[in-house]
Amino acid sequence: MTLAAGRGLWCCHAMTKDAQTPTFTTPQGREIAYHLTQGTGPTVVFLGGFKSDMGGTKAVYLEDWARAQGRAYLRFDYSGHGESGGAFTDGAIGDWFEDACAALTLTDGPLVLVGSSMGGWISLQVARAMPERIAGMVTIAAAPDFTEDSMWGGFSDAQKAELMAGQVALPSEYGEPYIITRRLIEEGRNRLVLRDPLPLPFPVRFLQGTADADVDMSVALRLLDHAQGPDMRLTLVDGADHRFSDDTCLKLITDAVTDVLQTATDKG
Template identity: 80%
Template sequence: MTESAQTPSFVSPEGRRIAFHLTEGVGPAVVFLGGFKSDMEGTKAIHLEAWAKSAGRAFLRFDYSGHGESGEVFTDGAIGDWFEDACAAIALIDGPVVLVGSSMGGWISLLVSRAMPEKVAGLVTIAAAPDFTEDSMWAGFDEAQKAELAKGQVALPSDYGEPYIITRRLIEEGRQRLVLRDPLPLPFSVRFLQGTADADVEMSVALRLLAHAEGGDMRLTLVDGADHRFSDDDCLALIVTSVEEVLARAG
């Protein structure tokens, strides 16, 4: 384990440097998985960390490769890489975890849940975006964009700053990681959270996920007027309440 700018990091089995912050406490540990091109310094991650410290709860936040303080270049990455990064980060924790996945992190958390259900004690997703590279990006490209992508990459406008550079590898590799096409057992308590004013992930995605996944304790909560950031005081309180409920049911 190394130190970079006072942020601890480790090298994953795939050779990528992953920055993280791990708060010691009782388990199951809560693990926050961030969104596409976001980082572990976001409002939701920091709010959950503060809650975990006050509750004496173990908590992990980390940056995927190509994100935040971790190594690698963003445009070299793909869903599978970030899934591997998440698995490597979760391996830092002994015992079960409760995953909190935001946007793309919702997709990653579902991949983790499918790959290691014995490790996952519960799941909370926030504006989950499963399969977005295929169902949102690729499905939304016009012929000119698809032709541009075939050459290597295409730029998409973003409401969050500079354009997103979408690579051919991101789209093609994402097809190997889809979760809404095959059975998706979630054998633990699950809470899906979704805002009705989300301009990035439509409510139909949340409804499709709820209908597709299989589990004995799954609930979807729609918040009227909440946007994709899902970070105002009420939304943050709902996230904490949902995590506490899943933890309570995890025993």
């Protein structure tokens, strides 16, 4: 185990048991797995969704694209997700925001954040916390404040009572049920971004499918209306679902990232 060089001097680096995926330990003691591709900046960073991982289609596609472009790129798993340590049910939005902030210390210079679903919410929190490092942002079916507006706001009285007793299970199209904990809901109320001013002083491209059954199109419209920035655009893709991972959607993602990088470079 070696001490990280550069920005993240407090991160202890090691290799996972398969000797392929590097990890580091956050200041809070959580082990985070990641893949960092060296290249020119700004570094593109993929922030995944709720219960997703860095081995997903979009994250890997972007890595392949970044390699072909000679672009620096980072993907990682939040604690309790993918190859990172910890139990999913122990985590909350603030923990995963802290994980993201810790992962960003592995990079230098400006960043373009690509946030998918919950990763869009976390990207917005990161931009609020460290605006000086953000050169641009692309979100894919961003789900800001979903623990409050979608989960808690959509629960029946019985589900709310069950949750307040500890946790509630929600069905999922992606496999086993989601276990939603009381801490996830209550801690999420400290992380909301749609209740206060949300300045985004850099190029932003919001991508949203019209057939998304998990994040309604109205969320994208609300985010566009609420955020404040000089260069924000929303692209609605007819018939695209929450995965946003077919060939057409994947090209739209890299086109948006390219646009943001070019715009940021021209302004710089």
